[in-house]
Amino acid sequence: MTSSRSRPRPRRLGLLLYPGCMPAGLLATADMVRAVNRRAGRGVCEVVWLGLTPQPIVTEDGLTLRPQQTLAESRCDVCLVPGFWTETEADLEVMLERQAKLIAALREGGVGQAVWGYCAGVALTAAAGLLDGKAATGTWWFQRFLQQRFRRVRWRFTEPLVSDRGAVTAAGAQGHWLLVTQQLAQWVSAEVMRDVEHVLMLPRPPTAHPAFRPVELMAQPSAELKKLLVHAQSIPASELSLGTVAEHCAVSPRTLRRRIEAHAGLPAGAWLRLVKLRQVSEALTTSLEPLKVIGEQLGYLNESSLHRAFKQVTGMTPVHYRQAFGNVKKGR
Incomplete structure (x- = not known):
């Protein structure tokens, strides 16, 4: 058994904010991390809200959130890139243009040792070159756009979750749940994750x-x-x-x-x-x-x-x- 002296330090998980991002997955992830920490009885993971600048950010739902750190000063182990609301390929193209500075910052190494992306956030991750030469997945209705735009990525659209050398991607607007639960499960026991999933997903743990x-x-x-x-x-x-x-x-x-x-x-x-x-x-x-x-x-x-x-x-x-x-x- 692991003693308190040999326990690893909490991993720092950066939740990336940018104008127009969908905050629901980030907030759900923060709740999940909190539940895992409480159930494990120790600090397994520490959440840090990140932004390109320290200024408050207006998300898709009109909710304004303030980053705790900028990407440039972040010392996170992992960066989670959320999606944004999009219905057409043109919407994707517009958002990539609007987030050119954010994409550049991601490319320059502001994500730490690993990057997680889900839904349309995968497009931002790919645009930053963080998926080049790696296997990745994405939401099915973005398939043609992603394949044509990011040819250096080894796309596997038939899989809901793909992990390859520090880059973890998930398909769908609810992809954050599968992605984060799968990754947190590597840091705690199966019993801890099972209890957390029961608490968050069922009305009463069986x-x-x-x-x-x-x-x-x-x-x-x-x-x-x-x-x-x-x-x-x-x-x-x-x-x-x-x-x-x-x-x-x-x-x-x-x-x-x-x-x-x-x-x-x-x-x-x-x-x-x-x-x-x-x-x-x-x-x-x-x-x-x-x-x-x-x-x-x-x-x-x-x-x-x-x-x-x-x-x-x-x-x-x-x-x-x-x-x-x-x-x-x-x-x-």
Whole structure:
């Protein structure tokens, strides 16, 4: 497991503003990053609003937003280039002409180590030469224009998302969702992204088995318990104890026990064990890994004792649980 000392610094994600850009995808991305950071219990990603100048920018919807930094002074790791409203090839041509200075700034290296673009934002990215020699996708009704205008790009319009050497492109006005979720998923665990997607896309996060309701993150009655749950998930099962968690929280084991039992309605030790068993249940339903491998990944020292504990809590063997709740099929 990664300790706090060895955790990487938060990646800086620049959200690029320019006159006439569509802000919905940028705002949704900022919300998504915030949710990922909270769910992960650490700063995975830091959002920075960028502009060609520091002046306020009027977007497509009339919403005025102010950049925090200019492209020239940006020290971002990634720059996200949003789309703009366009219905014809002529609209695309006009916007490229209007944004000549922005395109030049992008070409000069204001995007950091990587660039992400979606919908019509792909045209701006291509115009800056950032897709030259790379594979990329784009929205289907721009296909003829993009192919003729940017011949050095290896277009793959049949794919909704293409990643090639730091350049990630997505098709469609809602392409930001697929693009950003796919990229953030490389920085956090599958469990974190799954919870975030459930929270942002569904009215209520589903629970695979009622036994795990006491350790559903979003169902925790206090912010303190949410943070405690996230921390417990990061500790190997063999090392998870009231004492180690209490030390992390800078309280006595007695105090921590009282707080957990008051909020969770369960004995503190049982609640902590349930946190790890829920992680086992998630791995069973989202992968085909054997229980032995799952147990080793989560820090269990003995497969047979894990098998017994899981059945005691759920009333089902791990095999039957996977058959009942699993959503991964062989051969995928």
